[in-house]
Amino acid sequence: MVFRRFGERIVCYARRKSPWVLHLDTGGCNGCAIETFAVLTPRYDIERFGGLSKANPRHSDVLIISGAVTKKIESRLGRIYDQTPEPKVVLAVGSCAISKGVFHDSYNISGPLDRIMPVDVYVPGCPPKPEAILQGLIKALDVWREKYRI
Amino acid sequence: MKEEKKMEKVKEERVTYSLPIGPQHPMYVEAENLNVYLDGETIVDVDINVGYLHRGIEELMQRRNYLQNIYLSERICGICSGIHSMTYCQCIENLLDVNIPERAKYIRTMVLELERLHSHFLFLGVVGYEIGMDTAFMYAWKDREFSMDMLEQVSGNRVNYAMPTVGGVRRDVPNHIIPSMLKKLNHLEKRTEYYRKVFLRDRTIIARTRGLGILPKKDVERFSIVGPVARASGLKIDVRRDTPYLKYDDLDWKVIVEKAEDSQSRVMVKVLEIFQSIKILRQCLKKLPSLDREIKTKVPLVIPKAEAIAITEAPRGELVYYAMSNGTDRPERMRIRTPSFVNIIYSLPIILKEQQLADLPAIVASIDPCFSCTDRMTLIDTKSGEKKTVDETYLKKLGERRLK
Ligand code: SF4
Numbered sequence: 001m002v003f004r005r006f007g008e009r010i011v012c013y014a015r016r017k018s019p020w021v022l023h024l025d026t027g028g029c030n031g032c033a034i035e036t037f038a039v040l041t042p043r044y045d046i047e048r049f050g051g052l053s054k055a056n057p058r059h060s061d062v063l064i065i066s067g068a069v070t071k072k073i074e075s076r077l078g079r080i081y082d083q084t085p086e087p088k089v090v091l092a093v094g095s096c097a098i099s100k101g102v103f104h105d106s107y108n109i110s111g112p113l114d115r116i117m118p119v120d121v122y123v124p125g126c127p128p129k130p131e132a133i134l135q136g137l138i139k140a141l142d143v144w145r146e147k148y149r150i
Numbered sequence: 151m152k153e154e155k156k157m158e159k160v161k162e163e164r165v166t167y168s169l170p171i172g173p174q175h176p177m178y179v180e181a182e183n184l185n186v187y188l189d190g191e192t193i194v195d196v197d198i199n200v201g202y203l204h205r206g207i208e209e210l211m212q213r214r215n216y217l218q219n220i221y222l223s224e225r226i227c228g229i230c231s232g233i234h235s236m237t238y239c240q241c242i243e244n245l246l247d248v249n250i251p252e253r254a255k256y257i258r259t260m261v262l263e264l265e266r267l268h269s270h271f272l273f274l275g276v277v278g279y280e281i282g283m284d285t286a287f288m289y290a291w292k293d294r295e296f297s298m299d300m301l302e303q304v305s306g307n308r309v310n311y312a313m314p315t316v317g318g319v320r321r322d323v324p325n326h327i328i329p330s331m332l333k334k335l336n337h338l339e340k341r342t343e344y345y346r347k348v349f350l351r352d353r354t355i356i357a358r359t360r361g362l363g364i365l366p367k368k369d370v371e372r373f374s375i376v377g378p379v380a381r382a383s384g385l386k387i388d389v390r391r392d393t394p395y396l397k398y399d400d401l402d403w404k405v406i407v408e409k410a411e412d413s414q415s416r417v418m419v420k421v422l423e424i425f426q427s428i429k430i431l432r433q434c435l436k437k438l439p440s441l442d443r444e445i446k447t448k449v450p451l452v453i454p455k456a457e458a459i460a461i462t463e464a465p466r467g468e469l470v471y472y473a474m475s476n477g478t479d480r481p482e483r484m485r486i487r488t489p490s491f492v493n494i495i496y497s498l499p500i501i502l503k504e505q506q507l508a509d510l511p512a513i514v515a516s517i518d519p520c521f522s523c524t525d526r527m528t529l530i531d532t533k534s535g536e537k538k539t540v541d542e543t544y545l546k547k548l549g550e551r552r553l554k
């Protein structure tokens with residue numbers, strides 16, 4: 001029993017030091033998508049925190065989602081959320097994802113992100129700067145720690 | 151028609167399986183779905199399924215007033231946000247028939263060229279990324295940050311600059327930032343020289359781009375493909391030269407044309423255009439201090455009945471705005487035609503035919519797809535309540551019907 005706990009803790013520790021992120025644009029102007037992409041590149045460099053961009057939801061720990069959710073992508077989004085293994089955290093990047101932003105009264109938008117999936121960290125801005133997204137990611141790791149008592 | 155049926159039959163016989171790519175796929179940042187029909191490893195045909203990012207902006211524009219629409223039009227695309235809002239403003243200025251101050255014209259030209267710089271660097275990075283050459287991706291995006299810095303210096307924001315307003319620009323460019331901008335331009339020019347060498351000579355890049363994704367000139371003309379994609383197939387079109395707007399006819403620059411029609415020439419056009427943008431920017435910066443300080447003319451925001459159109463050259467090609475006013479402070483109708491739409495829908499099936507599946511990401515990246523302005527094609531049949539997304543074959547059919 002003791003050993004199992006110990007092993008688990010090592011796994012959790014390792015996980016916290018290497019968050020793999022999946023980014024998805026769900027119908028914004030893709031300004032947020034570009035800024036999230038910039039986080040991967042040398043000036044901001046997510047790899048300082050062990051992060052790596054992954055394309056497969058099954059491999060990732062952190063979901064970075066930007067953009068107001070359109071009707072067409074809603075079901076897909078649910079599926080991507082389900083495919084991501086626990087423990088996971090969700091980052092809502094940009095005013096679109098948080099509150100639908102400028103598109104709030106559009107006929108094809110089915111709602112802010114937190115109506116579709118639980119969101120852990122909100123990064124406001126239109127678009128937020130890459131530094132802000134990076135900080136959001138670090139916050140997400142803290143949330144993760146609290147949530148799963150790592 | 152007969153030919154199409156024959157093609158359909160050939161396709162059915164050959165296709166061994168179909169492979170859906172997307173909506174969530176490493177190949178692009180945005181959500182989009184391609185259905186690729188394969189014979190072994192060879193691509194026989196593709197279906198493009200767009201509409202995941204459709205936000206109904208044209209309809210939203212009719213519900214907001216002319217000032218609010220500036221910021222909405224900016225959020226059509228995060229990469230070309232400047233050109234969208236400036237074309238919108240230009241269109242409304244055409245409606246009102248007003249002239250904007252000289253200084254505002256120069257500032258607008260500057261922001262547009264800065265945007266072209268950042269968009270082209272972004273493109274170079276994405277091509278490197280799709281080829282599997284992460285070094286190129288990191289290098290290009292590192293240098294792109296310099297152009298983002300310049301945009302931030304000029305406008306205060308990195309992506310949605312909110313620079314233009316109807317009748318001029320909202321912020322002036324102070325003289326003291328000019329030397330530091332010139333320094334950054336020098337750095338970028340040096341780096342671009344390096345990229346030119348890399349994208350022309352590097353063995354990996356040649357293997358993945360040269361001779362692949364051929365887009366013949368006659369198809370470019372047939373489907374009216376625009377922008378750098380058309381210029382890479384030897385067609386000399388550029389709105390900046392053909393129907394000059396802002397200050398482009400006073401500045402010294404030239405249209406870049408490549409003849410090879412393949413992925414590599416599409417990359418090279420963009421690399422060489424970076425030089426031209428830098429050249430234009432230098433001229434603007436030199437001219438700015440000597441101009442009058444006025445940056446805005448006052449305009450009425452209730453517009454009598456009129457119609458107007460504005461055409462500009464976005465980083466990806468020709469952008470058209472049409473506006474119709476009805477005597478109130480809201481437009482009666484706005485219509486936007488974006489370059490990526492034609493470029494993606496028509497050129498993808500042509501350039502992907504008979505290529506290897508492994509080359510698909512690199513070829514798709516070479517036309518610089520950007521979907522956020524493309525997604526507008528959901529048809530709703532109001533009688534039966536049936537919804538369908540318009541695909542490429544349907545559009546082709548519509549086009550053929552028009553031609554007849
Ligand atoms: S929050 Fe702003 S920048 Fe981000 S996707 Fe929405 S409109 Fe674009």
